[in-house]
Amino acid sequence: xxxxxxxxxxxxxxxxxxxxxxxxxxxxxxxxxxxxxxxxxxxxxxxxxxxxxxxxxxxxxxxxxxxxxxxxxxxxxxxxxxxxxxxxxxxxxxxxxxxxxxxxxxxxxxxxxxxxxxxxxxxxxxxxxxxxxxxxxxxxxxxxxxxxxxxxxxxxxxx
Amino acid sequence: xxxxxxxxxxxxxxxxxxxxxxxxxxxxxxxxxxxxxxxxxxxxxxxxxxxxxxxxxxxxxxxxxxxxxxxxxxxxxxxxxxxxxxxxxxxxxxxxxxxxxxxxxxxxxxxxxxxxxxxxxxxxxxxxxxxxxxxxxxxxxxxxxxxxxxxxxxxxxxxxxxxxxxxxxxxxxxxxxxxxxxxxxxxxxxxxxxxxxxxxxxxxxxxxxxxxxxxxxxxxxxxxxxxxxxxxxxxxxxxxxxxxxxxxxxxxxxxxxxxxxxxxxxxxxxxxxxxxxxxxxxxxxxxxxxxxxxxxxxxxxxxxxxxxxxxxxxxxxxxxxxxxxxxxxxxxxxxxxxxxxxxxxxxxxxxxxxxxxxxxxxxxxxxxxxxxxxxxxxxxxxxxxxxxxxxxxxxxxxxxxxxxxxxxxxxxxxxxxxxxxxxxxxxxxxxxxxxxxxxxxxxxxxxxxxxxxxxxxxxxxxxxxxxxxxxxxxxxxxxxxxxxxxxxxxxxxxxxxxxxxxxxxxxxxxxxxxxxxxxxxxxxxxxxxxxxxxxxxxxxxxxxxxxxxxxxxxxxxxxxxxxxxxxxxxxxxxxxxxxxxxxxxxxxxxxxxxxxxxxxxxxxxxxxxxxxxxxxxxxxxxxxxxxxxxxxxxxxxxxxxxxxxxxxxxxxxxxxxxxxxxxxxxxxxxxxxxxxxxxxxxxxxxxxxxxxxxxxxxxxxxxxxxxxxxxxxxxxxxxxxxxxxxxx
Numbered sequence: 001x002x003x004x005x006x007x008x009x010x011x012x013x014x015x016x017x018x019x020x021x022x023x024x025x026x027x028x029x030x031x032x033x034x035x036x037x038x039x040x041x042x043x044x045x046x047x048x049x050x051x052x053x054x055x056x057x058x059x060x061x062x063x064x065x066x067x068x069x070x071x072x073x074x075x076x077x078x079x080x081x082x083x084x085x086x087x088x089x090x091x092x093x094x095x096x097x098x099x100x101x102x103x104x105x106x107x108x109x110x111x112x113x114x115x116x117x118x119x120x121x122x123x124x125x126x127x128x129x130x131x132x133x134x135x136x137x138x139x140x141x142x143x144x145x146x147x148x149x150x151x152x153x154x155x156x157x158x159x
Numbered sequence: 160x161x162x163x164x165x166x167x168x169x170x171x172x173x174x175x176x177x178x179x180x181x182x183x184x185x186x187x188x189x190x191x192x193x194x195x196x197x198x199x200x201x202x203x204x205x206x207x208x209x210x211x212x213x214x215x216x217x218x219x220x221x222x223x224x225x226x227x228x229x230x231x232x233x234x235x236x237x238x239x240x241x242x243x244x245x246x247x248x249x250x251x252x253x254x255x256x257x258x259x260x261x262x263x264x265x266x267x268x269x270x271x272x273x274x275x276x277x278x279x280x281x282x283x284x285x286x287x288x289x290x291x292x293x294x295x296x297x298x299x300x301x302x303x304x305x306x307x308x309x310x311x312x313x314x315x316x317x318x319x320x321x322x323x324x325x326x327x328x329x330x331x332x333x334x335x336x337x338x339x340x341x342x343x344x345x346x347x348x349x350x351x352x353x354x355x356x357x358x359x360x361x362x363x364x365x366x367x368x369x370x371x372x373x374x375x376x377x378x379x380x381x382x383x384x385x386x387x388x389x390x391x392x393x394x395x396x397x398x399x400x401x402x403x404x405x406x407x408x409x410x411x412x413x414x415x416x417x418x419x420x421x422x423x424x425x426x427x428x429x430x431x432x433x434x435x436x437x438x439x440x441x442x443x444x445x446x447x448x449x450x451x452x453x454x455x456x457x458x459x460x461x462x463x464x465x466x467x468x469x470x471x472x473x474x475x476x477x478x479x480x481x482x483x484x485x486x487x488x489x490x491x492x493x494x495x496x497x498x499x500x501x502x503x504x505x506x507x508x509x510x511x512x513x514x515x516x517x518x519x520x521x522x523x524x525x526x527x528x529x530x531x532x533x534x535x536x537x538x539x540x541x542x543x544x545x546x547x548x549x550x551x552x553x554x555x556x557x558x559x560x561x562x563x564x565x566x567x568x569x570x571x572x573x574x575x576x577x578x579x580x581x582x583x584x585x586x587x588x589x590x591x592x593x594x595x596x597x598x599x600x601x602x603x604x605x606x607x608x609x610x611x612x613x614x615x616x617x618x619x620x621x622x623x624x625x626x627x628x629x630x631x632x633x634x635x636x637x638x639x640x641x642x643x644x645x646x647x648x649x650x651x652x653x654x655x656x657x658x659x660x661x662x663x664x665x666x667x668x669x670x671x672x673x674x675x676x677x678x679x680x681x682x683x684x685x686x687x688x689x690x691x692x693x694x695x696x697x698x699x700x701x702x703x704x705x706x707x708x709x710x711x712x713x714x715x716x717x718x719x720x721x722x723x724x725x726x727x728x729x730x731x732x733x734x735x736x737x738x739x740x741x742x743x744x745x746x747x748x749x750x751x752x753x754x755x756x757x758x759x760x761x762x763x764x765x766x767x768x769x770x771x772x773x774x775x776x777x778x779x780x781x782x783x784x785x786x787x788x789x790x791x792x793x794x795x796x797x798x799x800x801x802x803x804x805x806x807x808x809x810x811x812x813x814x815x816x817x818x819x820x821x822x823x824x825x826x827x828x829x830x831x832x833x834x835x836x837x838x839x840x841x842x843x844x845x846x847x848x849x850x851x852x853x854x855x856x857x858x859x860x861x862x863x864x865x866x867x868x869x870x871x872x873x874x875x876x877x878x879x880x881x882x883x884x885x886x887x
Contacts, residue, residue, distance in 0.1 A: 022447075022449060023449060026447065026448055026449050029396075029397075030405075030446075030447055033399075034390075035390065035394075035396070035397035036389075036390020037390075038394070038396075038519070038520070039521070039597070040520075040600065041600045041817055042599055042600055042816075043600070043816055043818070045816055045817040046519065046600075046817055048519055075390070076388075076389065076390035077389070077390050079389075085385070085388065085389070089388040092384065092388045093380065093381075093384045093388055094380070096380055096381050096384065096783060096787055098253075098381070098384060098387055098388070099253030099254070099255070099569075099787060099791055100252050100253030100518070100519065100520070100566070100567065100569040101384070101386075101387030101392055101566060101568070102394060102518075102519040102520040102568030102569060103519045104387050104388055105388075105390045108388060126825075127825045127826055127828070128826075130825045131825050132824075133825075134519065134817060134822060134824065135519065136517055136518050136519050136571070136822060137253045137569055137795070138790060138792070138793065138795045138823070139787070139790075139794075140794055140823070140825050140828050141790055141794070141828055141831055142787070142790070143825075144825065144828070
């Protein structure tokens with residue numbers, strides 16, 4: 001049975017008629033046209049679908065819509081402000097911290113949640129946070145460096 | 160319901176095309192020159208007919224196929240606005256040629272790098288291409304591409320001479336314009352192209368030499384990263400079509416299993432589900448992938464499973480049993496003489512498991528059939544072979560099939576397998592609707608074309624002064640690539656059993672295929688481990704031993720460069736330091752790696768602390784891109800060296816996701832240092848694969864140096880290391 005669910009998506013209030021048992025990733029990708037979050041494994045094992053719900057990184061492939069109600073969801077599409085790249089996005093570009101780019105939205109959102117909660121992370125905190133996000137191209141070293149650069153530039157704030 | 164940023168059909172139809180000039184070619188996919196102009200606009204188009212380098216690439220393809228383009232499909236276009244578009248049948252899957260090809264084009268044409276746009280992997284617009292693999296883009300597509308740019312420049316100079324009334328000899332090109340040398344007259348490319356429809360074939364205008372390069376050889380950041388960090392980059396699964404149906408297909412429990420009976424009534428009862436059952440194909444379709452998935456779960460099917468003839472433990476024995484006759488890859492001297500001259504002989508057998516490609520993007524495709532014409536958007540490394548295969552499957556002319564390749568989310572050889580796109584094509588024809596086939600991770604593992612398991616046997620000897628006297632090498636099922644040794648050995652023979660990664664029927668329980676530097680990872684692990692053992696027998700430091708037995712100047716140079724960068728100090732292995740070295744060659748490039756590891760004897764766990772890689776690849780078009788590829792190779796290579804191996808019983812593949820199939824993670828990361836040796840006067844060689852080939856050997860040699868045990872089987876799992884330690 002469909003239900004009307006209210007939540008915030010990328011800063012805007014949303015009201016959606018949807019089966020509460022449906023999965024956030026597929027609703028984002030097929031119903032809402034937000035294809036930034038990617039399917040990689042379907043079992044919260046790779047992180048390609050990572051989005052932020054109330055400041056925490058979650059795997060949208062394993063979140064039901066009913067658990068999104070009343071919350072604030074941010075996807076990669078919501079990271080730019082006034083057409084300007086977020087410092088993390090900018091740092092990924094400047095460090096060439098990607099190859100095929102398929103894991104990139106999930107990597108950036110996961111790093112974003114780290115900076116939200118630990119604005120000055122150590123290298124080992126970065127590695128610990130990113131451990132569950134997989135990249136097959138092997139951009140890991142540059143991703144770590146990009147996160148360090150972004151954190152330094154932001155000087156302790158998440159935006 | 161509000162969609163924040165609705166996507167227009169135009170945007171969705173785009174291939175890899177940042178110029179925004181092409182939307183949909185309309186009904187005619189097989190374009191005449193006139194139609195091509197109509198589609199892309201006027202200007203100057205340069206074609207290339209069968210240049211030697213392309214013929215070399217094309218000549219190696221198996222069976223028949225098409226000739227290189229002659230009547231349509233340009234290599235580049237200079238638009239009436241001065242914008243330059245480069246067309247290539249190659250695709251972008253992370254390897255970065257979208258950047259390096261644009262650099263080459265801009266440099267040769269003397270235009271600003273930012274004015275160049277690339278259209279890639281669209282069979283309606285791009286010149287025929289065999290596929291993106293074998294690190295061939297820069298090596299084989301690069302030269303004709305540059306030649307086309309040189310030809311375009313010659314046309315522009317001719318036009319300028321006429322327009323300015325100045326002889327050609329007194330004209331020079333710079334920044335998208337033609338100038339009079341020592342004069343004031345000038346005309347831009349845009350002005351020259353305006354109102355023109357000029358077609359030109361490459362006649363042989365001279366290309367730049369290294370001294371003329373302005374962009375080539377300079378590090379350039381990726382040009383696709385803004386799209387990729389914002390989520391705007393379109394991969395195949397991000398393409399939508401009105402009326403799109405998501406398909407889920409009934410899969411057998413194991414390879415070789417036959418469908419005996421099927422009951423689809425449970426799925427049929429679900430609202431909006433469409434079912435297709437034609438011969439071996441049973442699929443459920445629904446606009447939303449979750450409903451399709453649920454419906455698939457309601458299908459009851461019985462399969463007959465064949466008796467498994469091997470599993471991941473017995474496979475090596477099986478492979479040796481079924482191996483075909485060997486072929487000589489290389490030989491010289493006299494093995495018996497060499498054996499007589501040896502003071503010690505090392506006789507070893509190396510094993511290597513099946514390894515998955517596991518790109519982060521599973522195989523995905525969308526197919527739409529309208530008026531007898533088929534369009535496929537696919538994550539593929541081979542758009543043109545897919546075009547032919549889809550045409551033949553559906554029984555329509557290839558000219559009625561267009562393949563568009565959006566960004567590909569990793570390939571590594573695995574996306575030369577086009578199965579998912581053919582499934583989508585078949586379902587689009589059967590349903591008359593646009594159909595998306597997006598494999599789940601389990602399907603991706605099941606239908607992967609794995610790197611084959613292999614056995615390598617080597618007998619080799621060394622004399623008292625530390626020179627290798629003979630080398631008797633036999634590789635089973637890895638393939639010959641990288642099997643030929645390059646040391647200065649007077650008596651040697653290299654045999655390869657099997658035709659490489661494709662192998663004969665009855666060898667592998669499932670499909671096998673090319674995996675980044677096919678064959679070379681297994682061959683280099685075996686060869687460089689054996690060389691290390693000979694060094695130990697001779698009581699010589701492994702770097703010194705290699706140099707003593709190496710004449711090849713390129714190989715010596717990379718080895719010396721790696722040793723210098725690392726700060727290598729000679730010692731006999733095992734020294735307890737945990738240092739290893741390995742050399743290799745692939746796709747025309749040579750590499751040497753040095754690694755430092757720490758081994759935890761109680762857990763068997765190996766932590767790679769540092770990897771230095773020196774590479775000579777001829778002309779390096781984009782040193783930044785080349786470094787990223789080297790780092791990627793090193794990081795990816797940690798996986799096949801340490802953890803990656805497929806578990807299976809016959810055709811039943813046990814690994815279906817990343818919980819049991821372990822690929823490299825952030826915490827594994829060593830300090831990586833790359834050195835690219837200057838060779839800009841030599842032709843460009845491959846860069847996407849060479850640095851992966853030494854990773855098994857360099858870690859195995861470092862593990863030996865650390866704990867004194869030889870790891871002859873990859874991957875070097877903690878369990879295997881503990882077993883070897885207890886045996887020692």
